[in-house]
Amino acid sequence: MSAGSEDLSLLHRPVLVAEVLQHLAAEGRERSLVVDGTVGYGGHAEAMLSAWGSCRLFGLDRDLVALQSTKTRLARFGARVRLFHASYADLPEVLEEAGDGRPDAVLLDLGVSSPQLDVRGRGFSFRAEDDPADMRFDASSDAPTAADFVNRTDERELARVIFEDGGERRARAVARALVAARPVRTVRDLVLAIQRVVPRDASGLHPATRTFQALRMAVNDERGHLRRGLEAALAALAPGGRLAVISFHSGEEHAVKEAFRAAQATGRARVVTAKGVRPTEEELAANPRASSARLRVAEAVA
Numbered sequence: 001m002s003a004g005s006e007d008l009s010l011l012h013r014p015v016l017v018a019e020v021l022q023h024l025a026a027e028g029r030e031r032s033l034v035v036d037g038t039v040g041y042g043g044h045a046e047a048m049l050s051a052w053g054s055c056r057l058f059g060l061d062r063d064l065v066a067l068q069s070t071k072t073r074l075a076r077f078g079a080r081v082r083l084f085h086a087s088y089a090d091l092p093e094v095l096e097e098a099g100d101g102r103p104d105a106v107l108l109d110l111g112v113s114s115p116q117l118d119v120r121g122r123g124f125s126f127r128a129e130d131d132p133a134d135m136r137f138d139a140s141s142d143a144p145t146a147a148d149f150v151n152r153t154d155e156r157e158l159a160r161v162i163f164e165d166g167g168e169r170r171a172r173a174v175a176r177a178l179v180a181a182r183p184v185r186t187v188r189d190l191v192l193a194i195q196r197v198v199p200r201d202a203s204g205l206h207p208a209t210r211t212f213q214a215l216r217m218a219v220n221d222e223r224g225h226l227r228r229g230l231e232a233a234l235a236a237l238a239p240g241g242r243l244a245v246i247s248f249h250s251g252e253e254h255a256v257k258e259a260f261r262a263a264q265a266t267g268r269a270r271v272v273t274a275k276g277v278r279p280t281e282e283e284l285a286a287n288p289r290a291s292s293a294r295l296r297v298a299e300a301v302a
């Protein structure tokens, strides 16, 4: 599929929607300003705007293509919605620029959306072999692409990233194969190099899955943005306001748990979900992408 005129928002099915609504709307509390820090294709945003008739919503995303599609999807909510081409890590600057007070709910739905994976040209999917190896959320920036990262990073550092961000046990062999394949240009160049050293395992996971996750995280500095974003969101919330985070892999989950634990230990927040909330069987049957999703919620203390 090319990034043409089709309605991309229809390609993404938001996860844990009922659970997000339930946890963000603490009993009896009006939600007047809500921040969707990863507004993506607007699924969660649309649900919150529909459920909370009077709330206003700030939607942030690093991906301009997603924001353009979301603008159309949320147009019927008029002035209740403002969209920002920004990282959630820059929430303090966005709030200051908007000058609209403190939010009483913030949602972060981490990772990539289905359209980012499915639409050709972005390089996020190992299936789109002719794509340039790009993987930047913000393809409008002049930041280095995944190809630049692989072509310029030394082998030891590549191995570290692939092991730590992808959990790939054969990280050293993968790094060696990628260095030998330089200069890489396309997704195919990456996949062929990885397949040389990572066999298909019994779980059916594609050999490139872990390495692609690691490269995407490095190219977008996802760890750094998440760390700054969690701090920024907890600090920005009005007293009693809630932060909900949906994570998709253990690295993200660990960062969220740690940030919530530290905020609770210093009396800045109360952890609402002792364990991560998982999707119901019904949701899993309808949307396999939800299988690794976990929702964690914290409440800002006055």
Ligand SMILES: C[S@@+](CC[C@H](N)C(=O)[O-])C[C@H]1O[C@@H](n2cnc3c(N)ncnc32)[C@H](O)[C@@H]1O
Pocket (backbone or CB within 6 Å): 012, 013, 014, 015, 037, 038, 039, 040, 041, 042, 043, 044, 045, 060, 061, 062, 063, 066, 086, 087, 088, 089, 109, 110, 111, 112, 113, 137, 225, 226, 229
């Ligand atoms: C799982 S999707 C969100 C889907 C959205 N909740 C929906 O219902 O359509 C994750 C989105 O987060 C965006 N993203 C990733 N890192 C970001 C960051 N640091 N700041 C803002 N958006 C980010 C991606 O571009 C992607 O659109």
